Amino acid sequence: ETGVTQSPTHLIKTRGQQVTLRCSSQSGHNTVSWYQQALGQGPQFIFQYYREEENGRGNFPPRFSGLQFPNYSSELNVNALELDDSALYLCASSLQGDQPQHFGDGTRLSIL
Amino acid sequence: GESVGLHLPTLSVQEGDNSIINCAYSNSASDYFIWYKQESGKGPQFIIDIRSNMDKRQGQRVTVLLNKTVKHLSLQIAATQPGDSAVYFCAENRGVGGGSQGNLIFGKGTKLSVKP
Numbered sequence: 001e002t003g004v005t006q007s008p009t010h011l012i013k014t015r016g017q018q019v020t021l022r023c024s025s026q027s028g029h030n031t032v033s034w035y036q037q038a039l040g041q042g043p044q045f046i047f048q049y050y051r052e053e054e055n056g057r058g059n060f061p062p063r064f065s066g067l068q069f070p071n072y073s074s075e076l077n078v079n080a081l082e083l084d085d086s087a088l089y090l091c092a093s094s095l096q097g098d099q100p101q102h103f104g105d106g107t108r109l110s111i112l
Numbered sequence: 113g114e115s116v117g118l119h120l121p122t123l124s125v126q127e128g129d130n131s132i133i134n135c136a137y138s139n140s141a142s143d144y145f146i147w148y149k150q151e152s153g154k155g156p157q158f159i160i161d162i163r164s165n166m167d168k169r170q171g172q173r174v175t176v177l178l179n180k181t182v183k184h185l186s187l188q189i190a191a192t193q194p195g196d197s198a199v200y201f202c203a204e205n206r207g208v209g210g211g212s213q214g215n216l217i218f219g220k221g222t223k224l225s226v227k228p
Binding site: 004033035040041042043044045048056058090092100101102103104105106 | 146148153154155156157158161201203215216217218219220221
């Protein structure tokens with residue numbers, strides 16, 4: 001069974017740029033959620049995708065957007081990067097319903 | 113406000129002892145809770161979950177207790193090992209729609225250090 005994989009593992013960008021992060025869900029999982037984890041904090045929910053549509057969103061601005069593909073993989077896009085966007089971005093996959101979410105090891109994004 | 117928090121930010125135990133990590137939640141409507149372990153440089157790893165219709169659930173060396181009256185849950189680790197050293201998060205489920213599990217609310221975490 002393949003777990004959740006994320007790419008790239010590390011990324012450095014400058015303010016104002018755009019970034020795309022990728023996630024492959026665990027085999028058999030149809031739901032993907034994205035989280036932002038600042039240093040020393042717990043993960044914060046960004047949004048969830050199910051059946052290629054956004055299925056819930058946390059308190060993040062519209063410059064955070066995403067996609068889910070027919071194979072259930074997903075992308076997180078962030079436009080107009082700000083210094084505060086520096087964080088670990090985590091993807092979690094699950095089956096729809098009351099099933100636990102399983103996380104990848106994240107993408108460490110640094111904004112200069 | 114609604115939040116999930118942990119009573120202790122750090123916990124240091126001797127190898128072989130039992131560990132207890134506590135967590136308080138404030139949303140009485142929450143019905144699903146999960147404990148995660150996060151090692152340095154890695155994503156959160158699922159440990160155990162519990163639904164609100166239960167007050168105790170056991171896994172391999174771990175037990176989760178849920179007290180809905182005082183909105184408190186705990187994670188007990190038996191015979192703690194050096195490999196258990198990590199940050200532990202409790203997370204509260206806020207379903208985002210269609211009964212799905214989605215919006216997990218995490219606390220700041222408790223750092224567990226195991227002394228050999």
